Amino acid sequence: MTKIFVLDTNVLLHDPLAIYAFEDNEVIIPAVVLEEIDSKKRMADELGRNARHVSRLLDGLRGQGHLHEGIRLEQGGLLKVELNHRSFVKVQEMFGDMSNDNRILAVALNYHMEEQSREQPRQVALVSKDVLVRIKADVLGLLAQDYLSDQTVEASDIYTGCTTVKVHPAVIDEFYTYRFLDVSALKLKLRLHPNEFVILRDEMGSSKSALLRVSLDGKRLEPLYLSNDAVWGITARNAQQRMALELLLSDDVPLVTLTGKAGTGKTLLALAAGLLKVEDEHKYKKLLIARPVVPMGKDIGYLPGEKDEKLRPWMQPVYDNLEYLFDTKKSGDIDKILMGLGSIQVEALTYIRGRSIPGQFIIIDEAQNLSRHEVKTIVSRVGEGSKIVLMGDPEQIDHPYLDAVSNGLTYVVERFKQEALSGHITLEKGERSRLAQLAADLL
Template identity: 80%
Template sequence: MKKIYVLDTNVLLHDPNAIFTFQEHEVIIPAVVLEEIDSKKRNADEIGRNARHVSRLLDGLREVGHLHGGVPLPNGGSLKVELNHRSFVRLQEMFGEITNDNRILAVALNYQLEEREKSDPRTVAIVSKDVLVRIKADVLGLMAQDYLTDRTAEPDELYSGYSTLKVHPSVIDEFYTYRFLAIKPLQLPYTLYPHEFIILKDEMGTGKSALLKVNGDASRLEPLYLSNDPIWGISARNAQQRMALELLLSDEIPLVTITGKAGTGKTLLALAAGLAKVEDDHKYKKLLIARPVVPMGKDIGYLPGEKEEKLRPWMQPIYDNLEFLFDTKKSGDIDKILMGLGSIQVEALTYIRGRSIPGQFIIIDEAQNLSRHEVKTIVSRVGEGSKIVLMGDPEQIDHPYLDATSNGLSYIVEQFKQEGISGHIMLEKGERSRLAQLAADLL
């Protein structure tokens, strides 16, 4: 049976094409949602872009028919901008204040009351990414749900980039003898992806083990090509860090994604690998490091000075790692070093859009704060002969409309895991300090 879905503003600001994802059902956009979208359309960020996109979509549908009367959608459903179900009387007892959220709830509630009077009532549901709106809807007896269409796997189901496999000790002996293992004869109960790492362990309980990597076409297991020698003074402290360096230093993998909690070494490993490839091997012309300008907590407002001075507070975590790698002693030394080298560029992602970037080692830090559209925009900037590394912690998101499964980093990990040009690893063990590891685990 067809249903009625009432959309909250945050759903459209998160995914402007959400109106086309409800199949044959009726989609309702309350008039107050249009007002909120209008207030966001001048923003110079992703939310503003989405607001403008929604406006254009609705304007295009307006040519099909009157939006207040309902217009058909390509998927068989219909869309209606609601003007006549705004009565706030029934919400007055529970939620006295007339806020925009409560107005949206009022539209859904009035629709539900109207449907109950029919002989064949339709289910009414409000769709919102705001947890409190969904809780309020539940209090009112309304069906409420999150917008899940663009979600990837659940956080504990996200692709980790490695797995442990218990085998007969003869299989491990065979690998050390022939330096490879064909995947098909192993008859694994699950699929292995290109450049996935495998830890073989003896099923008999001995200490015999091996660390291998799936090749580019996922046909066989091969040894890691790199030794554990230091890279710019950085050595892998655990198996996952060694896997990360294997991906970062491989010239055959132009897209690398790294996830992990704070302190697992994501930024330091990526910078060390980038410096090795640019300054030592001269494989790339430039090392470009960028991160999104998304504040944690309250924004600090406008900053004085030229572009470099404005960006410095946002980019300081990058400079901290560079100071460690270059072993600088005094404040300001790193700026002189970077100026002298000329091959290392630290930018905000604001200045990446619209560029074509060939022959560079590109590091995108804090990529969990990017939307799917932003990730697509950035990766599509990558030119011939470039390598791009996206890293971040999907559980540590500061963007108001993203979560652990809908952010751009998780999205690209899941979308590219079957591709031979990409590799992914999830770092789990914190190496910053014991206190940092406990904070990441307990807080």
């Protein structure tokens, strides 16, 4: 039996194609949702773009009939803009205020009550990215759920970029003798991806082990090409950091993604690799470092000063790492160094969108706060001869409607894991300090 899904505004603003994501079921858009979308359509950010996209989709469907009567979708479902289930009495008894959220709840509740009076009632579900709306729906006795179609993978199955395999010690000896192994020789049930790292351990229990990297064609296991020498004074402190540096310094891997908790060294490793490639090897013309401006308090417009002064609080973590790498002694020295070099540019992500960026080493920090569309916009702007590094902690998201499995960083990790042009590693061990690691684990 088909179901009825009532969509909250944030679902459509998050994914304009959500109206097509419910198969052959009935999709209801409350009239108040159209009002909220209309109020967002003039915005210059992603919300405005999605609001305009939804408006165009609905306008196109309007040519097939009356939206308030229902439009049959290609996959067999029915889309309807609801005008007749707006009674607010039941919701008002519980929550009082006639807010837009409560008006949407009222539509879902009225549908639910109507269906319960039928011999064969259909299930009614409110779909919302807003946690509190889902909680209020539960209080009203309504089924409520998050919009799940944008989730790339289950949280427990997110690609880590590294696999540990227990083998007979003779296999490890064979690798050290011939400096490669055929993937087929391991007889693995799981599939290895290009540029994935494999740790071989002795199944007999000895300390014998080997660290390997899957070749670009995915058929061979090869040794790491880069030694563990210091990169701008930074040396890998654990296996995952060494894997990260391998990817960061490999010229044949133009897309690198790094994930991990705070203090695992993501930003420091990426900056050190970028400085080596730009300043020492001159492989790239410029090092471009950017972060999305997702405020946890007041927005950037509230801060005093010109653009650079406004941006400084958001970019300070980058400057902190640069000060460490350049070993500056006084406050303000790093600004003089960057001004003198001219090849290092620190920007907010707002100012690099829409550009074509050739021949540069690009670092995007805090990429977990990007949506799928935003990350596509950025990666698709990378020009010829550039390398881009996306990094962040999927568990530490400031965006109101993104989570660990629906954010842009996780999306890129999962979609590119089979591509030879990309590599990924999840950093697990904190190296900032014992206190920082303990805080990341306990708090």
